[in-house]
Each structure stands twice: as C-alpha cells, then as structure tokens.
Amino acid sequence: MTPTQTRAGRKEWIALAVLTLPLLLVSMDITVLYFGVPSIAAELETTSTQQLWMVDIYGFILAGMLITMGSVGDVVGRRRLLLIGATVFGIASVAAAFAGSAEMLIAARALQGLGGATLMPSTLALVTNMFRDPKQRSTAIAVWSIGLSAGAAIGPVISGSLLNSFWWGSIFLINVPVLLLLLIAAPLLVPEYRSATPQKFDVLSALLSLAAVLAVIWGLKEGAAKGFDALTLAAIAAGVVVGALFLIRQSRLAHPMVDLRLYRNRGFAPAISLSLIAFFCLIGYGIFTTQYLMGVLGMRPLEAALWTMASPALTFLLVPFAVMAARKVRPAYVITAGFVFGATGFAAMTQIGLERNMTLLVYGVVGIGVGSAIVLTMVTDLVVAAAPPEKAGSVSALTQTHQELGGALGIAVLGTIGASAYSGSFDDHIGSGFAQSALEPARETLGGAAQAATHLPAAQAEEILHTAHGAFVDAMHMTAATGLVVALGAALLSVLRLRHIQVTQNEENTSENSPAAAGTHSVPRPEVAVRTAE
16 A cells, blocks of 8 residues: 555545544533532432432443453444444433433433443544554544543533523533434444454453453542542452453453553553553642632632633644644654643642632643643554554553543542642641531531531631631642652653654655654554445
C-alpha cells in the first residue's frame, strides 16, 4: 500500500466528527448527575447511599468493562460493537429518564456504563484504523482527546441548563437524538475493522479483568470518601491479586486480551504510565476546585460550572498547536511542556485565598486542564502507534483503563492528603466554646461545617464557617503542592524515558522515525481485515 493510499480523505474526517458524538456523551454522563441528584432525590425519595450509587455505578461498570469490550471489538468488529454500544446506551438513557424508583435508575446507570465501555475503545480504535498516516493520526487523536475533555466539562453546564427548564429526566433524554444520528451516519461513513487472525474470546480473562478493576477502583474511591478501613484495603488488595492472576493468564494465552509483549517496548510502558499520571492530576484535583467555588466562594452550581469552561475552550485552541509542535520537536519535549504547564497551574492554586481572585483561579484550572489534555493527546498517539493494528481495540481500552485508575488514584491520594490537612488546620484555628457534636462533622468536611452552622447561633456559625473555609484553602494548598511535585516528576520521566522517539513523520518516512523504529514496537503487525462502508 502506497503512502497516498494510506492517507485519509474527506470521508474519514467527516467520520471522525461522527465518532466524537458518542465520546462526548460517555464523558458527559460521568458528570451530568452533579446537579441532577437533588431533584432526583426529592422525587424518588432516595437514601444517601442510593444517591452515591446513582453517581458511581456508571463509572464503576465503565472502568471494569473497558478491557473486555476492547477485546470484543477486535474480534467481532469495532464498528459493529460501536453500533451495539450506542443502542444499549440509548435504551439505558430512556430507562434512566423514566425510572420510577432509585433501584431502576441505578440499574439503568449500570447499563449506561456497559454501553459506554463499548463506545470508548471502539471510537479510539476506529480513529486509529482510519488514520494510518502518522501526521493525520496525531491530528485525529487530538480531536478525539478534545471530545473526551469537553464532554466531562460541559456535562454540569448542560445538566444545569436543562434542569432550569425541564424535569430531571431531560438530562438523560438529550442523549437519544445524538445516538440516533450516530446509528444513521456511522454505517455510511465509518468502515468496519476487525482482526484478520481468528481469535477466541476468553471469558475467564474478562471476569478477572472486571473483578480486578472494580475492586481497586471501588476501594480507592470508597477510601477517599469515608476513610480507608479494613474493608477498603481488603478490596484493593484483592483487586491487585486478581489483577496479577489476570496478567499471568495473559502471558499463557495464544491470543491474550492484553499483549504483555507491548510492555517490553521502550516507549509503550512509559507513555501509558504518563497517561495514568495525567488523569491523577486532572481528576484528583478537580473536586477541590468545584468545592472551593461552591463551598468557599458561595457560587451556584451552574455559575461554578461556567467558570470552569475556560479550560475546555482553551484546550480546543491549544492542543492542535501541541500536535503541530510534535512535528518539529520530539514528542517527549511536548509532553514535558504539558506537565510543566500543569505544574504552573498547581503553583497558582497554592496562592488561592479566601478572597475572590478569579484570574488566578481560572489560570490554575486552565494550567492543570490544558496541560493534562496536551499530555493525554501525545501519549495516546504514542501508545496506539506502538500497537499492532489488529489490537487497536484492546490497546485503546487498556489506555482508558489506566486513565480510570489514575483518576481513582488521584481522588484517593489527593483526597486523603486534603482531608488530613483540612482536619489539622480546622483543629488549629477553631476557638473554644463549641459543643463536640458541632465540631465533629465540621472538622471532617466543608459540607459538614455548613450543616453544623445551621444549628448554631449566628456568631458561632460565622466563626465555624470562616474556620472551615480557611482550613479548606489550606487543604487546597497542600494538595496543589503535591500535584506540583507529581507533575514535575512526570515531566522529568517523560524526558528520560521518551526522548528516543523521533518527531512525527509522514508515512513514507516511518521506517526511520516512527515509534516502532525508535524501539517502541517489536510485535509483528499483521494486516487488519477491512470491509469498507460502501
């Protein structure tokens, strides 16, 4: 196949726009319930535990099923899996919108997670297969990354806007017309890809990967929210053990879900690890920004969401420049620049105070968000470039699983550091004369302090809130300093471990300068069976 034949044309670029639609929905539905929970709780009369499961079950199932669904797509066809997943996601969205009980809504959210787990690896794998020219592929992955970032950011804005005019089910029904457009356009524009080598789906591997990821992510998130106890630590340990069994099984299979030989490549393991670190920074610190805007500055949810929109807007503008820069300088240096930019955002957050300084705050949010987006775009391109085409689905799913784990780890680590700093600062600054029953919830969380203040006289309420706000700012400073160190360490790691990879070249030059030639790929690359959409 000649270089001209491998270059994508107008049809592929239109298809890319279609493939960003499900990506927007999947990432949007991670955050869409942030504003909807109060309305849902009032109508369905949910308990606090049910409210948590409404939010969390989607992400748990999504993360747990990614590796399995990525492998399924390699076997049955990535476009077919995309269409199946879109149908499941649409049905689940309708079921969620008209749920008559908390249990039904939780079940519908779980089904949404299953559908989302098919859509995410399918879209990235199809993008990788359609854009074989390295320069075009890097641009396409930049668009894919922007869609992923934008969806999570606009979720709260869309849900807040809809809830101002419609009932809570509208935040789910908005998915349906978008998915119908996908179901019509994808068969016309997106070609089918599947592995040309017959492969047998391994049920035991699927169960092991599901159990491992679910146990670790549940343990990390539950520990961050309620404190690490014997149960959460046991869940994490069990997940690690099951994960080890999964890897052992993969090493013995002729056609594994995860080809461990990829980790021997010089660029693959560092790149996918940096993807995890980027999500650690982005997701782990994001919750502090939201709480600061609403809990300390007293913003309404929609106003807070709108202030954070600067990050996805600038991501849309700046990430393409990062892709172009990677054609002039080595990707390692662009990745390093992304982490350094993120570090400046964390540095800005260490200067945030009780006063309203939106310029400093927006810069911090933009630095962390845009820096992470640049990193994710670059490392995703390196990871998929290092993988054989017939494994595009499973490698895409593996990348996204690392990102989910990174986000959960960020919430757990930064959340634990922040909780400890908050309690310590609160105890150091609170005055005397308060009942223990008021201090106990106030010293645990900012929300607990707000709740305790409602039962106190005005003077004491003002004091406890002022102390809690100051303690939360101190916690933000501590976690931002931690993020700063992590980001700078990742910048150093990217230079040390990825600088051997050359700048992105055209297809005709990849024999010298591709990641594979640079030592990032040693696995044979048999052809992928392709059936065009015509």
